Amino acid sequence: xxxxxxxxxxxxxxxxxxxxxxxxxxxxxxxxxxxxxxxxxxxxxxxxxxxxxxxxxxxxxxxxxxxxxxxxxxxxxxxxxxxxxxxxxxxxxxxxxxxxxxxxxxxxxxxxx
Amino acid sequence: xxxxxxxxxxxxxxxxxxxxxxxxxxxxxxxxxxxxxxxxxxxxxxxxxxxxxxxxxxxxxxxxxxxxxxxxxxxxxxxxxxxxxxxxxxxxxxxxxxxxxxxxxxxxxxxxxxxxxxxxxxxxxxxxxxxxxxxxxxxxxxxxxxxxxxxxxxxxxxxxxxxxxxxxxxxxxxxxxxxxxxxxxxxxxxxxxxxxxxxxxxxxxxxxxxxxxxxxxxxxxxxxxxxxxxxxxxxxxxxxxxxxxxxxxxxxxxxxxxxxxxxxxxxxxxxxxxxxxxxxxxxxxxxxxxxxxxxxxxxxxxxxxxxxxxxxxxxxxxxxxxxxxxxxxxxxxxxxxxxxxxxxxxxxxxxxxxxxxxxxxxxxxxxxxxxxxxxxxxxxxxxxxxxxxxxxxxxxxxxxxxxxxxxxxxxxxxxxxxxxxxxxxxxxxxxxxxxxxxxxxxxxxxxxxxxxxxxxxxxxxxxxxxxxxxxxxxxxxxxxxxxxxxxxxxxxxxxxxxxxxxxxxxxxxxxxxxxxxxxxxxxxxxxxxxxxxxxxxxxxxxxxxxxxxxxxxxxxxxxxxxxxxxxxxxxxxxxxxxxxxxxxxxxxxxxxxxxxxxxxxxxxxxxxxxxxxxxxxxxxxxxxxxxxxxxxxxxxxxxxxxxxxxxxxxxxxxxxxxxxxxxxxxxxxxxxxxxxxxxxxxxxxxxxxxxxxxxxxxxxxxxxxxxxxxxxxxxxxxxxxxxxxxxxxxxxxxxxxxxx
Numbered sequence: 001x002x003x004x005x006x007x008x009x010x011x012x013x014x015x016x017x018x019x020x021x022x023x024x025x026x027x028x029x030x031x032x033x034x035x036x037x038x039x040x041x042x043x044x045x046x047x048x049x050x051x052x053x054x055x056x057x058x059x060x061x062x063x064x065x066x067x068x069x070x071x072x073x074x075x076x077x078x079x080x081x082x083x084x085x086x087x088x089x090x091x092x093x094x095x096x097x098x099x100x101x102x103x104x105x106x107x108x109x110x111x112x113x
Numbered sequence: 114x115x116x117x118x119x120x121x122x123x124x125x126x127x128x129x130x131x132x133x134x135x136x137x138x139x140x141x142x143x144x145x146x147x148x149x150x151x152x153x154x155x156x157x158x159x160x161x162x163x164x165x166x167x168x169x170x171x172x173x174x175x176x177x178x179x180x181x182x183x184x185x186x187x188x189x190x191x192x193x194x195x196x197x198x199x200x201x202x203x204x205x206x207x208x209x210x211x212x213x214x215x216x217x218x219x220x221x222x223x224x225x226x227x228x229x230x231x232x233x234x235x236x237x238x239x240x241x242x243x244x245x246x247x248x249x250x251x252x253x254x255x256x257x258x259x260x261x262x263x264x265x266x267x268x269x270x271x272x273x274x275x276x277x278x279x280x281x282x283x284x285x286x287x288x289x290x291x292x293x294x295x296x297x298x299x300x301x302x303x304x305x306x307x308x309x310x311x312x313x314x315x316x317x318x319x320x321x322x323x324x325x326x327x328x329x330x331x332x333x334x335x336x337x338x339x340x341x342x343x344x345x346x347x348x349x350x351x352x353x354x355x356x357x358x359x360x361x362x363x364x365x366x367x368x369x370x371x372x373x374x375x376x377x378x379x380x381x382x383x384x385x386x387x388x389x390x391x392x393x394x395x396x397x398x399x400x401x402x403x404x405x406x407x408x409x410x411x412x413x414x415x416x417x418x419x420x421x422x423x424x425x426x427x428x429x430x431x432x433x434x435x436x437x438x439x440x441x442x443x444x445x446x447x448x449x450x451x452x453x454x455x456x457x458x459x460x461x462x463x464x465x466x467x468x469x470x471x472x473x474x475x476x477x478x479x480x481x482x483x484x485x486x487x488x489x490x491x492x493x494x495x496x497x498x499x500x501x502x503x504x505x506x507x508x509x510x511x512x513x514x515x516x517x518x519x520x521x522x523x524x525x526x527x528x529x530x531x532x533x534x535x536x537x538x539x540x541x542x543x544x545x546x547x548x549x550x551x552x553x554x555x556x557x558x559x560x561x562x563x564x565x566x567x568x569x570x571x572x573x574x575x576x577x578x579x580x581x582x583x584x585x586x587x588x589x590x591x592x593x594x595x596x597x598x599x600x601x602x603x604x605x606x607x608x609x610x611x612x613x614x615x616x617x618x619x620x621x622x623x624x625x626x627x628x629x630x631x632x633x634x635x636x637x638x639x640x641x642x643x644x645x646x647x648x649x650x651x652x653x654x655x656x657x658x659x660x661x662x663x664x665x666x667x668x669x670x671x672x673x674x675x676x677x678x679x680x681x682x683x684x685x686x687x688x689x690x691x692x693x694x695x696x697x698x699x700x701x702x703x704x705x706x707x708x709x710x711x712x713x714x715x716x717x718x719x720x721x722x723x724x725x726x727x728x729x730x731x732x733x734x735x736x737x738x739x740x741x742x743x744x745x746x747x748x749x750x751x752x753x754x755x756x757x758x759x760x761x762x763x764x765x766x767x768x769x770x771x772x773x774x775x776x777x778x779x780x781x782x783x784x785x786x787x788x789x790x791x792x793x794x795x796x797x798x799x800x801x802x803x804x805x806x807x808x809x810x811x812x813x814x815x816x817x818x819x820x821x822x823x824x825x826x827x828x829x830x831x832x833x834x835x836x837x838x839x840x841x842x843x844x845x846x847x848x849x850x851x852x853x
Contacts, residue, residue: 023474025473025474033188034188035188039561042561043561046518046519046520046561049517050517051518052476052515052517052518052519053474053475053476053515053518053519054519055475066474066476103141103148103209104187104188104190106209109209
């Protein structure tokens with residue numbers, strides 16, 4: 001009994017590098033302004049099945065993402081971000097969604113770098 | 114009562130001199146409608162003095178001499194600087210910013226020195242280095258006097274040692290770690306808190322209730338983790354001197370050197386002594402020991418950020434000597450005439466840590482810790498010789514990752530620990546080795562909206578405790594933005610180190626009637642306890658400042674509590690409580706408030722700690738039934754890096770039960786209080802001087818030692834103390850730094 005329990009605890013150590021075969025890492029720009037934007041973008045992305053990790057940098061607008069390519073593809077992710085109100089590349093958010101964003105998140109009104 | 118008055122007068126004086134305030138409102142216009150801005154930064158130009166706006170957009174800020182420009186900023190809006198001149202009220206409209214750079218303009222709000230973790234499910238209070246500067250805080254045992262999370266008591270009337278308690282239980286039931294490696298444990302339980310100098314400490318995290326399973330099965334009522342200053346972020350040089358009226362002198366020096374871009378090292382040197390013999394109550398016994406301590410630590414840090422590696426190596430040596438007892442006592446040969454004692458402690462600590470974060474997969478990380486400690490205490494208390502040595506090996510491997518996404522985090526790991534004890538007590542040798550090997554698993558869930566959950570389970574195989582599971586659960590639920598509820602439950606286990614933890618036994622002529630103490634585990638079964646509790650935290654915005662109202666309730670139930678029984682005069686007994694479950698209930702109501710440059714903490718704590726003694730269900734002796742705590746701190750505005758800091762703490766201990774003894778003909782001690790205060794003058798960012806007083810109201814327990822005039826009488830006892838024995842202590846210190 002004891003040994004099985006310990007074995008069960010040890011197993012994850014060996015999966016350290018293996019489980020990442022289907023994992024893809026990507027970085028792209030997502031428009032946004034503030035920490036509220038960050039929360040919204042990251043929450044929307046993580047709500048997709050297959051997205052493992054996301055981090056949006058509000059200074060550089062870079063979104064880093066790690067996802068399982070068998071479960072979700074990049075189009076779905078980018079569409080989901082746009083649906084949450086944030087333009088990214090050619091994925092543009094609908095005007096009705098954008099209009100509902102709080103004032104501080106209105107990135108289209110400000111000049112982009 | 115009269116003695117308290119000058120302090121309140123002082124408050125008024127300080128408050129009066131800052132009473133010129135400006136109030137105002139920060140808003141923005143959208144389609145002609147006014148909207149208030151909550152959380153906007155309002156601060157004086159080129160200072161760190163500022164405030165944030167309330168939900169209504171309103172703010173209050175105190176005027177600073179010679180500064181007339183007020184800066185108002187909020188993310189997504191243009192930062193404005195406005196001239197105040199003699200205005201009393203300002204309505205200010207912010208306009209939307211045209212660029213994205215604004216985030217970098219926000220000014221850091223003044224960081225609180227005691228931070229409660231609002232976002233984490235555990236009930237953790239973090240005490241920062243700045244908080245430690247509010248009191249003498251010469252060592253870890255003195256570091257909790259300005260905040261109510263931990264209670265500090267006097268251990269006895271002879272050794273000058275302080276004991277800490279949480280939730281009504283003594284420090285052996287608290288897991289005390291240094292950088293997550295068990296530190297005050299086993300042999301060091303009585304004096305170990307005095308072995309970490311205050312200036313070395315970067316921060317202390319106090320976890321109330323069950324700790325995480327990753328730190329072992331031992332913590333029952335809480336965990337106190339101390340982080341030592343890290344070489345990477347440390348300043349090149351620090352020097353501190355301290356002197357108090359009882360003759361205590363302390364000196365601390367920290368020296369950092371950079372070996373290479375990746376390697377830094379800091380050497381910490383601490384020395385303290387008290388050569389003076391103090392006997393203020395003229396009972397012919399030293400009020401405080403004659404002592405000296407040398408404490409050296411060499412800390413090395415290796416950082417390779419590009420490859421995600423950070424590593425530490427620590428080597429430490431301690432030599433501590435105390436002489437206690439009669440003022441006429443000089444050496445062991447005097448024992449036939451005078452009661453005296455000496456305690457010599459040597460300790461060696463070494464630890465190695467390695468952390469690795471996969472740079473490509475940031476959610477995967479691996480941590481490894483390895484520590485070896487050797488602790489050796491040789492002592493005699495009167496005619497009682499007591500020696501203990503402990504060799505400890507501790508290893509911990511922990512792996513962090515996620516399940517499907519970062520909302521679901523997991524930690525798995527393995528622990529090994531081995532402790533060999535060698536004791537000489539009442540002329541018998543006792544040897545014991547504890548060895549345990551365990552694995553743990555912890556799952557954390559965060560729904561990113563209002564719920565956090567941590568479930569942990571560990572399985573240990575211990576040569577003396579057997580094999581067992583330890584489950585623990587924590588949660589946090591956010592009812593709304595300002596109101597959170599936290600809860601925790603779990604089990605913990607512990608082997609009682611009867612003599613090491615209760616060295617007060619030797620400070621009396623009590624006779625032990627259980628003759629079985631040389632048996633395995635001193636003839637008692639290990640303790641097992643269940644702890645659960647919850648905490649409600651409500652943020653409030655009042656009078657232009659921010660506060661929290663917190664309610665805590667915790668319950669600890671023991672299955673076979675080990676009772677140290679002093680109920681019969683002249684005897685001491687220890688045994689497992691067999692007639693029923695021992696319980697400890699604790700309730701705490703706390704109010705925190707801060708505004709501009711001052712803050713208050715007020716707390717009421719109520720304890721109900723009862724155990725089944727052989728003589729029946731009894732309240733724990735020398736445990737205040739309630740405690741009232743109040744702290745007020747204020748800082749003046751910084752002008753050319755110069756300012757004043759003032760702090761005062763009031764602590765009132767409620768009624769305490771005393772064991773039956775020949776000195777006191779009452780069962781309950783009346784409540785008493787103490788006032789501590791400190792004032793600091795910061796002359797520059799490099800140099801400051803502080804002056805303080807402890808127990809300024811000069812409360813003293815009369816006749817702390819029973820039969821002090823005849824220490825060879827069977828009734829002699831120095832363990833029954835409920836308050837300070839020395840009276841007021843004043844101290845003066847300085848700190849000097851060389852900055853980067």
